[in-house]
Amino acid sequence: MKLTTSLVIILSLSLLLALEEAIAKNSSPVLSVSPKVCVISEEKQICELTLNFEWKLTQEQDICLLENDKQVQCWQKTSQAKLSHKAYVQIETVYSLVNPQTGNKLAQTKVEVQSSHLKTQRRRLRSPWSFF
């Protein structure tokens, strides 16, 4: 394996990643939420907040917004919408856009919960099952 061959592989990979990302940006459904992070204190262990959702699909269809698999609201034949939602979150909560007919998950986002007094989780730094 020559160095030039290795460099060609790395460069090709980077190019593919960039290309795929660029294509995805233009064609993928988008779901955004604000705020994305809620900080809980030692005294109050739950976040009570108004979440502002905005989503956009590539084509009109029936769609539901789910909060950890629990339905928040559904729309019929819609390609974009905005929604304000009063939420009570205690742990990291995932919001997803799902087509109720096909069950396909089209986009997702999450609201992170951070503790002001203690860090309870961290990112894993190695790929799981990496012994071999």
Add this chain to the structure above:
Amino acid sequence: MRYILIILFCSFSFAASAKKLKMEASKVELGQLHLGLGVGVGVAKNPLHGGDDFPLLLLPDIAYYDEHLYFDNGQLGYTFFDEKNHVVSFIAEFNPEKRFFVFWNPSNVFLKNTIAFIENPEEVIGDDTVKSVDSNDVAKRRWALDSGINYQYFHENFIARINVLTDISNIHNGWRAGVELEYHFNIGNFIVQPIVGIWHKTAELNNYYYGLSQRDNVGITYKLDGVWQPYAHLQLTYPLSQNKAVLLKLSYDDYSDTSASPLFKYDYAVNIFMGLKYIF
């Protein structure tokens, strides 16, 4: 080499049809032991003459993270910088080259000639005139403890890692540096995780494990230079429940730069495992 391209091709074919979701780095609870066990069938192929293939029937996944200190699948680390996209840690781990010199199977001693006879000669590198040396016949290669720096960049679509490690156990006295990219996407219910990367390993490291000198007492000497070693791994997971999933794991490590050593039978090392994984 061709296998790296195949894994890359498969991964990016999958990626083209994948639903675009932001990549979530997997998280672990602080102060809790994370234990997973894969049960299935697989093999870790040994590229050396006389080396034992290692049957993969059980695949462990062991991790323990504290706020700074961690142990993850054989790597001990201390994270001293952890911000939104960047993490930097001191790390230590045993040099994995030694695994090819561990003789797992006692029957190897008795079946060695039979195995050599039935192996497919087309897949053996080099030609018949080059003398090959059995890895059982050379001086003992020892486990080396390598230590260094690990940097990780968490992008929303991928993770990039850079490792620089040097021998701190005075075994091979060399060093290695590598860069890798991990990607993560979903196809239906499948979670697809391809990893590609490349190591540079110095002549000292290569000569300790794969060179031949007077200490080996095999009648020939062989010296290697620094080498480049690309690799590609692919992991497919099909979740069955919160803590159970079907797991397929493929890995290909290219040893083309090293395989001119008489110890090598193949110029690559392949691992494959398929089974059920259970997270405790």
